[in-house]
Amino acid sequence: MLRHRKYKHLLGFICISLAYSACKVPVLVEKTADRTVPASYNNSQDTTNIAKASWKEYFTDPDLSALIDTALKNNQELNITLQEIEIARNEIRARKGEYLPFVGIKGGAGFDKVGRYTSRGASEANLDIKPGRETPEPLPDFLAGAFASWEIDIWNKLHNSKKAAINKYLATVEGKNFVITNLIAEIANSYYELLALDNQLAIVTQNIEIQNNALKVVKLQKEATRVTELAVRRFEAEVLNTTSLQYDIQQQIVETENRINFLLGRYPQPIPRNREAFERPLPSSIHAGLPAQLLDNRPDIKQAEMELAASKLDVKVAKAAFYPSLGISAGIGYQAFNPKYLIRTPESLLYSLGADLVAPLVNKNAIKADYSSANAKQIQAVYQYERTILNAYIEVANQLAKVDNLKQSYDLKTKQVQALMQSITISNNLFGSARADYMEVLLTQRDALESRFELVETRMKQMHALVDIYKALGGGWN
Structure with missing residues (x-):
């Protein structure tokens, strides 16, 4: 009888100790993510969104489509990300096995x-x-x-651990989609940069021909003692300067081609392209949809959302360590x-x-530290999620404004180029009739070259803006 009482006292002490252990869980405040976004970008309620279009529908240039298709198969960064997905999938299997x-x-x-x-x-x-x-x-x-x-699994510690692994796996899938979106955008931007360099090289070649013709005229003028040797030397220097510019552009072409080859996971080789594609008409309007659609379209937002869900489950797993x-x-x-x-x-x-x-009874510092760290990571994930949403909205707003402003700039620069090209003919005629100084001819040719270069760069920026708005809206991965 006395022995039974001892067992009862011992069992009671154990139960009280376990209950006391379970009740001494630190109270931590969780933070809830703010998912609210503005109702629209520019007071438009149009739900049509270019992000819903596949990249093959958005990028219709066959040469560009072939490059993107090759990159999606061979790009090393993308293949590395695919292995990260496999690692995350195996983590789910490991967590599932723990509660069996x-x-x-x-x-x-x-x-x-x-x-x-x-x-x-x-x-x-x-x-x-x-x-x-x-x-x-x-x-x-x-x-x-x-x-x-x-x-x-009394407290669902192991089940929550498995669910956290599932959310981390889904986050890696969204991370892969984000890599695809950025990869497509980078290839498209590099491709359009290559087209711009081709056009600039053609402009330089034309300008060299114009300057050589002007140099011949100056030499004839010098023979007729209408100008001095200084004018001839200045025109020769201008021709040489423009010719050297030609080699700078050729080097940029090589580097841009190799950048594309690197993204395609292959060694340097020529990049097929159609230079005339650079002059094709651009879309007259951009359908950006509503900001709320970013939550579903942007892979980085969905990745941050999955990581936030995993961090909340990690808090529950850490909390269960206090219990028996x-x-x-x-x-x-x-x-x-x-x-x-x-x-x-x-x-x-x-x-x-x-x-x-x-159950832990004495010296639970390690468990408390793990629990506090898990909660801090959960709060960190909330801020990361909110930051990702804010960044996505600002990126779209910036690109929409950029598309509009570049259109206005391109129209004005087109008129500037037309005026300067006409001024080249006028300055040559005036110089031939001794009514203009040779410096006016040189400056006019230089200004015309610079303005044509700026026009090509503005066009390239327009095409980059169309690529970047597609990426900012979350297009490409689907």
Whole structure:
């Protein structure tokens, strides 16, 4: 009776200790993410969104489409990201296995020699299966059996850990989509830059021809003593300067081609392209849809959302460490000191069944630190999610404004180029009739070249803006 009371007191003490352990969980404040975005970009309620179009529909240049298609197969960064997805998928399998029973088989053999003048040696000295025979020395030991262990997921710690792994896996999938979006945009921008360089090279070639013609005229004027050697030298210097510019552009073409080849995962080779595609009409309007659509279209926003969900589950997993954990272990098999006795039943049969209830009681600093860190990471994920949404909206707003402003700039620069090209003819005629100084001719040619270069660069910026608005809206990955 006294013994039963001791057991009851001991069991009561254990229960009180476990309950006390479970109640001493630090209270931490969770932060809720703010998902609100402005109702529109420019007071438009049009829900049509170019991000819904696939990249093949948006980029209709066949040469560009072929480059993008090759990059999606061979790009190293994308392939690295695909392996990260595989790693995350395996993490789910590992977490799923943790809340299932672990079962294994075990076989072993060995021997044990104890001193005769020990308590165990003295007790085993005259014991054997048959009377009158001593226990074998050293004593062999043979074992074969199956053993199992299982942690009962009382507080959903293991299930929440698996769910967190699933959300992290989904985040890596969205990360892959974000890589695809950026990869397509980078190839398209590099391709349009290559077209712009081709056009600039053609402009330089035309300008060299114009300047050489002007140089011939100046030389004739010098022979007629209408100008000095200074004018000839200035025109020659201008021709040489423009010719050197030609080689600078050729180097930029090589570097841009190799940048595209790198994105395509291949060694340098010529990039097929159609220079006339640079002059094709651009879309008259951009359908950006509504800001709320960014939450579904932008892969980086969805990635941040999945990471936020995983961080919240990690907090629950860390919190469950304060509570008692219940483990069950069992085993069944045969054990004997002689192989011929190994499968005798029930003499050599062994089996066991046990349960452990364990909870932290003293010195829980490590658990508290893990819990606080998990909560801090959850708050960090909230800010990251809100930051990603804000950044996405600002990117779209900037690109929409850029599209409009570049259109106005391109129209004005087109008129400037037309005026300066006309001024070249006028200055040459005036110079031929001795009514204009040769410096006016040089400056006019230089201004015309610069204005044509600026026009090409503005056109390139327009095409980049169309690519960037498509990326900012979340297009390309689908």
